Amino acid sequence: MLVAEGYLFELERRGRLQAGTFVPEVALENPNALKELHREFLDCGTDVIEAFTYYAHREKMRLIGKEGLLEPLNRAALSIAKEVAQEAKGEPPLVAGNLSNSNIYKPGDAQSEKMVRSMFEEMLIWSAEAEVDFVIAETFYHLGEAALALEMIKKYNLPAVVTFGLYAQGILSDGFTVEQACQRLEDMGADVVGMNCFRGPATMLPHIAKIREKVSCPVAALPVPYRTTPSEPTFFHMHDHWASCRLPNNMTFPTALDPFLLNRYETADFAQKALDMGVKYIGLCCGCCPVHIRTMAEQLGRKPPASRYSPNMKKHFLFGDDPGLLFTREDLRGKA
Template identity: 55%
Template structure:
């Protein structure tokens, strides 16, 4: 089957986007929490390829090159600016290798840029630094032949605009998603729906939200965006039980925790008890699709099993859907006639 573009896939139905490599690779033991820099592309490329593969086989239509935080400022902080370009190019090349493995249609490959953490709307010089950082990363994306660029987790509208402009400068389609913090407004005063409308009008193929918020505290804003935007809308929450009182995962409390945490909050390494289960995430995915969200996925904390449930709830079949849960033959909870009745009858006491 000929490889369809992102826009063609969006025209024909829902696109599933697997993200969340940052937490997943930390969980697998190949990335340091805190600095959160994707050195894995150079240090453990096979681990990164397997993670790409696992998310693709779980239903992702795109292999997102893992270059989140692989920008000049972050690399400067850890003293590794010298590997900036090799890291970016390697992450894309590994993504392209895995994308070709898809058994029915080659997956899309997306380049990735993200919040820089240096942008300050009161200091124009920071905007120019951000622009230069994005320009070099997107230039490498163009040279390596990505299908589009995903600009993500922007909590300043104006930084997102710079990202979009630099993506367009290279003639590539753009997906731009915003990270909304606990104030429920972007840090330069824009509402997310206003920002997304402006970004869409400026030419972004897809606009929306990712990260920071779980389904319960992201969905109301996705619906506001959908009402304001004529084009395609993305929703990629984190899989944690955020609440109106604690709308992001940065300050989620764990009432059941009985030990001393090394950080002030459960973020980022003590969030484990605060996950949504996969069926709650599936219910959200169906709600999002019904609300007209076109580009659906999960962000930090999402696992391949969670993403597969999301994809199936959105009406898509994953490569690994054959491994989706089926309790029919389980020794305690199955209903197969050949199961031992003394075990089946015992399940209420197990």
């Protein structure tokens, strides 16, 4: 299964969402922009349209002083995802509801657990009423919070994909390794377990390999498309030593990561490596754009509708070798 994510970063790049707060108000303020991104991902080969409710939970809405928009925003995002899915020609994509890290969970704190459970439940009620095919619960850095999300998803009898974001320390915030956490979730009934966000392919795949060894259910791998390294394993602390200007707070995250973006062929290489590991749920997270998904789809042997626009250099004036060209590469050699 190929899954396009990364709505926060891509819509921010398009000027439709604010970096930092990262609240998906676009579902209400500019629904056509969200529809268009869904359509682009669909044309490029995604098997899933994920309702854009990442960070559309009560805590984020409280922070921006707009709790009254919580339900309208969630229902709008779910409706938009369903609408675009119904436009698909041939077999329609699956539609997923979405839960995300709350940023208020505290291990062993009964009050925070109660608040998080309540936040998840209200979003799941709306997802269930929208008749989503499954729910993606993602970017958890505590096993405890991921377990709460899974508990609530199963309460509504929905299939669950649950993934972790792993910080640079290489261990979850409540002390578990990511493979231990995935084992626990599988035992609790998760349908798919794995990782998303924070890490690029180079620093996520070694952990994915460990997860694949420990669980029998399908494994998910959705890195960010950035060139993370062992010395800078997540995109939170990447340094641009070649920047010619001062960056805000001297940080590349989240608005100056451009020099580290993987090219489309590197993302195709990631898809193949994940497939070779036995990963069955493959995608990209923050930083993903439609052309990444198209190239990954083609690497996996598919030809999505957007493949009609895949590169074809044969007719290029400088690099092509089409017999219809009036001048050949040899004629132009040394002139460009």
